[in-house]
Amino acid sequence: MDEGDEAASILCSCLPNLRVYRSKALGSHAVSMEAFAMFEHLTILELSCHRLADLPTDLQLPLLEALSLRECFVAMATCQRLLMPTCTPKLRKMHLDCVIMHSTGFLIATPDPRPLDYLQLVAWDRQFYPPIYLGLHRVQNIVHGWSVAKRIRNFPSAASLGTPLHLRLYPLPKRSEKHSIHLNYDDEIEDAIASVCNMTSRGRVKSLFLPSDFDNPAWFDHRRTRALFFSLFEACRDSDTPVIIYDEGESEDDFLPAFDRFLASSGNTDVRERLLQENIERVRIWQEYTTEHQLEYPPNRSSSGGDSRLNDS
Known part of the structure; x- marks a missing residue:
């Protein structure tokens, strides 16, 4: 033994x-x-x-x-x-x-695997994508975890997992009480968020789950990073994609309780409409904050092609 x-x-x-x-x-x-x-x-x-x-x-x-x-x-x-x-x-x-x-x-x-309620995947390299032989691309609800602080910034192609996906952003491992001092801007962050915006605008995201810190426009130290997340909220608003803010304490579980609750209410049009209205109000608040503090506005999404790997071919 x-x-x-x-x-x-x-x-x-x-x-x-x-x-x-x-x-x-x-x-x-x-x-x-x-x-x-x-x-x-x-x-x-x-x-x-x-x-x-x-x-x-x-x-x-x-x-x-x-x-x-x-x-x-x-x-x-x-x-x-x-x-x-x-x-x-x-x-x-x-x-x-x-x-x-x-x-x-x-x-x-x-x-x-279609009887599965959902599959949650964290894969920062293609070697970790489930092979087609498992049939997991046929699962109705696929949650893809990603992070701006780790290597988990890549997303599966449509051919490898099927679309659309639910996206779950993981909290930063280290942070101060009020500011994201560890969330500095770099090209990889811009590419990652541009890819998410691209997926969202093209109807490939069913829902977006974000830790509560990312819901605060005053939390970001870097102006460009804040603007990028602003553009993500705008993309969700324009595409009628629900945004769900979850408490960081829930991230201790592999299976996010907030997603279980969202899935349980998936047939409730009132819940969906409430989430969409909350994000419309969120964008309005971020717009006012941006203007008041003379901060950088989101980049033009139409000029950002995102990740070419997201094509359906």
């Missing part, structure tokens, strides 16, 4: 009714998914920095509803089996954060 299996076995004997299991790499040995099948009531499984062993064909996680893999090394066939209803009949949410998938052994038939 390896480290991961032994740890799970000990936990199972002490906590047989465990519903949530979170684990960061226990060592260099591959962790067997069979270990987690010992928890008969497991509903949430979050693994970070693990190397997962191949998944047995008869493995079942009957109550698993949410699966999160962060910086894991996983066989593609294992991911395929985890998406099969025979393995995870109640799986509704999946989070993939910089997961490397390798192809070994026999690949089973392409699963149908």
Whole structure:
């Protein structure tokens, strides 16, 4: 029995009714998914920095509803089996954060992941995009995480994940009480926000989730960076894209509670209209603040082509 299996076995004997299991790499040995099948009531499984062993064909996680893999090394066939209803009949949410998938052994038939409520993807390089064989491009709601403070500034092409997407901006890891002293302007930030504006203006964004700090026009130290986020709010207003401001405390969860609430209200036209009106008012406030403090206005979006990778071809 390896480290991961032994740890799970000990936990199972002490906590047989465990519903949530979170684990960061226990060592260099591959962790067997069979270990987690010992928890008969497991509903949430979050693994970070693990190397997962191949998944047995008869493995079942009957109550698993949410699966999160962060910086894991996983066989593609294992991911395929985890998406099969025979393995995870109640799986509704999946989070993939910089997961490397390798192809070994026999690949089973392409699963149908459409029963998933949503897939959340964090990928700052194309090597982390899920391969087409997983069929994840068919998930109705795909949330793509991005950040202006890390390397997560790239976005998947339409061909790789399908469009439109929901976009979630992560909070900055370090900040002062009132000002974003760590959010200085650079060309990459401009390119990233220009790409988001381009996607939004072309109807490829279903919704935009921003941490509460980014909703404050006085929070930005750099004039150009503030102007770029102003242009993002304008793009959302002009394209009738809902903007949802969430509390930074919610970002501690891989699955953003604010998105769960938004998804639950997706058929409610009153909620959507309220969010659109809130952003119209937000743009008005930012316009007044910009004029009053003689700050830089947003760049002309029509002159910014965005990222050529966002074409549908």
